[in-house]
Amino acid sequence: MARPVVAIVGRPNVGKSTIFNRIIGDRLSIVEDKPGITRDRIYGVADWNGKPFSIIDTGGIEIDGEDVILKSIRMQAELAIEEADVIVFMCDAKSGVTQADEEVAQILYRSGKPVIVAVNKVDNIERSDLIYEFYAFGFGDPIAVSGSHGTGVGDLLDGITDNLPELADDEYDEDVIRVALIGRPNVGKSSLVNAILGEERVIVSDVAGTTRDAIDTPFERDGQRYVLIDTAGMRKRGKVYETTEKYSVMRAMRAIERADVVLVVINGEEGIIEQDKHIAGYAYEAGKASLFVVNKWDVVEKDDKTMRQFETKIRDHFLFMTYAPVVFLSAKTKQRLHKLLPVVQQVAQQHSMRVQTHLLNDIVSDAVAINPPPTDKGRRLRINYATQVAVKPPTMVVFVNDPELMHFSYERYLENKIRAAFNFEGTPIRIFTRRKS
Numbered sequence: 001m002a003r004p005v006v007a008i009v010g011r012p013n014v015g016k017s018t019i020f021n022r023i024i025g026d027r028l029s030i031v032e033d034k035p036g037i038t039r040d041r042i043y044g045v046a047d048w049n050g051k052p053f054s055i056i057d058t059g060g061i062e063i064d065g066e067d068v069i070l071k072s073i074r075m076q077a078e079l080a081i082e083e084a085d086v087i088v089f090m091c092d093a094k095s096g097v098t099q100a101d102e103e104v105a106q107i108l109y110r111s112g113k114p115v116i117v118a119v120n121k122v123d124n125i126e127r128s129d130l131i132y133e134f135y136a137f138g139f140g141d142p143i144a145v146s147g148s149h150g151t152g153v154g155d156l157l158d159g160i161t162d163n164l165p166e167l168a169d170d171e172y173d174e175d176v177i178r179v180a181l182i183g184r185p186n187v188g189k190s191s192l193v194n195a196i197l198g199e200e201r202v203i204v205s206d207v208a209g210t211t212r213d214a215i216d217t218p219f220e221r222d223g224q225r226y227v228l229i230d231t232a233g234m235r236k237r238g239k240v241y242e243t244t245e246k247y248s249v250m251r252a253m254r255a256i257e258r259a260d261v262v263l264v265v266i267n268g269e270e271g272i273i274e275q276d277k278h279i280a281g282y283a284y285e286a287g288k289a290s291l292f293v294v295n296k297w298d299v300v301e302k303d304d305k306t307m308r309q310f311e312t313k314i315r316d317h318f319l320f321m322t323y324a325p326v327v328f329l330s331a332k333t334k335q336r337l338h339k340l341l342p343v344v345q346q347v348a349q350q351h352s353m354r355v356q357t358h359l360l361n362d363i364v365s366d367a368v369a370i371n372p373p374p375t376d377k378g379r380r381l382r383i384n385y386a387t388q389v390a391v392k393p394p395t396m397v398v399f400v401n402d403p404e405l406m407h408f409s410y411e412r413y414l415e416n417k418i419r420a421a422f423n424f425e426g427t428p429i430r431i432f433t434r435r436k437s
């Protein structure tokens, strides 16, 4: 199920990342007392009253050049309009409405998307009169919040969830594999799309996805139907925006949410850089099937060990995604290109695989017999049974005497056993522990 996307926009220092952290409940992004700080962590998943959504702190998006602040703010707002379903427009009660706020508002007027004005730094709830001047934007009732105290965040979340759209999940038939290509600029995503489509490119017409304005490209190969998600994004956007990491990450978010299989494209010529990790991390968190595509293999000087060495490097860098297969190819020469789609098909199957409860329990019982759960303060975890409750990704619930006794390392052990037994290649699997005595 694709999660709707919420974007927080606003000028620097109003408290976007503070509120972002409050919402995702973890201190994942860096808050510092100076504007323009580079933040790694701009994306998180939240859930309020059973309504899940992705949230992006566009404050992490900075670009170089003159007039940086204004240009960045403008870009953030435009990006939010294109990519988000709900926009939180963050302002600062202490400074009141500023020129830069007006600029943002001007851009947001054109969006036609729900905009919620959050007025931060209302640290004293008696001072909610501070929000009045923000009515002037005309986006409805502003919500007073305090990132420092956490007040008003519940109201803000209510405002967000009230405006979340119902996203259609039946855009494509169940048997169509939805594929997204992600990766930093210039790794060869567009070239790969063209290479995959090959001659068919001319006869395949792009269809507008029913959700929002994404353009997807359907095609069929060897009896399997696929759709390349949001290929428009790859083609129409200017390289100015694309070269900004955070921008490309946010662009990728929506494609990831809508995909079954995510191809993490890496430039084989340059090797792996930090940015590749961020991008792959989103695919992992979103629970999508994934594989690594090492492109530009034509220009890599190689011998019989090069591939194995490169794969080892990938494994070292992407410890959280050891399940993802690696395909080496060249979009340019089409060398090894034929290897790609069979792997895509295979991981898509694993992603939607359902294992029978009795088989799963056989594996869990064997795992427990070989390596019993450790005791904690004299108490031992007892596993009653396990069952798969969902696919895409495969999600298991393990019923135990006391979930507190399930340690991360033991859960990891069970996951590895389940993986090995059912060959869940290319897909993350989720394990939840629930009480049942």
Ligand code: GDP
Binding pocket: 010, 011, 012, 013, 014, 015, 016, 017, 018, 019, 031, 032, 033, 034, 035, 036, 059, 120, 121, 122, 123, 145, 146, 147, 148, 149
């Ligand atoms: P961003 O640039 O919009 O992401 O803003 P930050 O979240 O980095 O916050 C900018 C500054 O405002 C930091 O010094 C925060 O500690 C401070 N700040 C954030 N929220 C509040 C608040 O509710 N009240 C007050 N007084 N300061 C806040």
Ligand code: GDP
Binding pocket: 183, 184, 185, 186, 187, 188, 189, 190, 191, 192, 234, 295, 296, 297, 298, 299, 329, 330, 331, 332, 333
């Ligand atoms: P994108 O920004 O990820 O969509 O990357 P592009 O598809 O625009 O490719 C960026 C550059 O890399 C272009 O100059 C391509 O011609 C080049 N390129 C793409 N794939 C390959 C490849 O397999 N081998 C070589 N040598 N160059 C490639």
